[in-house]
Amino acid sequence: MILARYLARRYLRVLTLIAAVFGLILFLIDMIETVRRFSGRGIGLSEAAGIAALNVTGSFYSILPLITVLSGIALFIGLARSSEMVAIRASGRSALRCVAVPALTAAAVGVLAVALVNPLVAVTGGLYDDAVAAIDRNGQQTVSLGESEVWLRQGFPQGGGQVVIRAARTSPDAAVLYQASFLIFDESRGPVRRIEAREARLEPGEWVLTDARDFPLDAPNPQAAMVVRDELRLPSDLTAQRIREGFGRPDSVPVWQLPAFIDGLERAGFSAARHKVWFQMELARPAMMAAMILIAAAFTMQHVRGRNTGAAVLMAFGGGIALFFLRNLAQVLGDNGQITPEMAAWTPPAVGAALAVALILKREDG
Template sequence: MFLSRILAGYISRLFTISVVAMLGALTGLVSLFDFLELLRRSATRPDATFGLVVEMALLRVPWAMLQILPFAILLGGIWAFWRLARSSELVVARAAGLSAWQFLLGPIICAFALGVFAVIAVSPVSAMLFAHANAMEETFLDAGGGPLALNGGQLWLRQGDETKQKGGFAIIHATGVMRRGAVLTTGPMTVFRIGPNDKMIDRIEAHNAKLSPGDWLLYGARVLVPGQVPTPPDVMTLPTDLNVNRIQQSFAAPDALSFWQLPGFIRVLERSGFSSVAHRLRFQALLALPLLCATMSLVAAGFSMQTSRRGGIARMIGGGVASGFALFMLSQVAQQFGQSGALPVVLAAWAPAAAGLMLALSLLLHLEDG
């Protein structure tokens, strides 16, 4: 047992160093291509200086690391186990009576821990920097003025509204929407207040509006009720649980939200009438990341053990790269099906990890004779 713990610690240390080195190399390669793409897009934008392009590329580095982590574990694990196999250390360990499951426990725990650390610690930093990079990209590289400038500055929202009846909601349509920092102002705004039975209660028409914390301030607002005379123009307040950041983020990529922000934001989206499929898919994918990382370590071990017995580094590298590419394609296809509603969100997010785990267990059970 003591020998098993020492060997597991040694293999875990070698495995972690290889994974971190591979993660750094792959992140650098992906970031280089991302930088070249940003540089190409900035060629026709005089405001996008070289320094701004470098800053945008650096801000996206943590996001790239989060996406690459499972494949870095796969390739780094293959490299680590191949070194152990080449030096016959795995052969000696197996000759001493240790099964593959004993000396693989350490790398599996390390890979799982890396996935947990990426979700709870790297994800918040990645989301914050990714959102900032997207804002810079919209300002300096895109022709539009950001998400709120779409459709000529028009905005459609649905939010809960129980001022008239419990279970009611309001549909808001505003034109001339502009954001100045934390303040959102609009031109003419129309609010349709709907009861729980989907029957319209009244309609509010305002000359302009401003979103303040907890309320919409409607200026020059008139309430139109069927069969009654419209009220005189006045200043009205309409309670809301939305704010400028939430409205802005609802148009942004789910990658711009951290693991800790997603559950609450999904609830707000669902209450406000936005589709939360992409955000729920992102949240489930982050939940599945530790399992996917542990699975990749098992896949790497399966290919490396095959090499130690039968020889052939080309087969090992080719098999590992092919399996990683296959899992990547499966994850992309599953995400597309999940976003379209053809697959449940949970199945679409967890399918790559489950498929990789079955592949890894099949390899190890086939190769392990004791």
């Protein structure tokens, strides 16, 4: 038990140091990029630092598995160079028992990251988007979900007003809205027109409304002045891809709210495949971090000297990079529906852990 606490404390110290270094590097990179991007907008260093601090949490969270494998490499290289690993093995402990404590500690850190850092990333990501939008003043297309409705907002391509769109549901590709209502606003006069349609199909540069009822709100009696049209076309600068992207990245939703958000997407008629995959990826993050520790141990827990150390570090880091890209590839396949969300999330850590354990057993325990 004393040895387990010692290994856990030592791993946490190494992880904290490496995480702090990478966090500082990411913050400086984000700050420089923010200053470069908004150099003509007159923002100062303090404002750029604030924007960079909001963005750095998401960048740090995305590379957390790589930070984990680096901390594992540093831990086992340090134990091997100080001959502590030799002493531990000489006491009769198997290689897997030596690796189990750092792996479980990494998994515990992963659980805390999913429970605490994931919601923080979602909050800071939204604040970052708001801050950038306030500086850019470019994006006018937004989309959100109500309890059982879809809400969108767009500007006219030629300018001069905005349109608020509400629909009961939509097609999975976001190209067709059903039971849609269009409320048209003039820049100076406010709402001037309301259009209700049984179906609204998005085509390049315009909405095609079917069975539309057009209410001129500036008329004395909009109901009496209503015009019924079999087909009506409205200009639009939206695309189906922009509408789908308007729901935001899956990581913009806290993991605790993802199940309800997925239900809302499916009730509205959208595909929730990306969000289901991301939810499973977050559940599997502790297992992925434990697998990274096993990969680091497979190559670096031996007693190494001189040039062998560099080769061991490169192989361990290369194995971690390979598993990281395998995870990203599986996520893409899951987003496209080629594999199930569970397979996309859990297969990479399972494969990485199995190969690492096999290598540890072969090299350390014969």
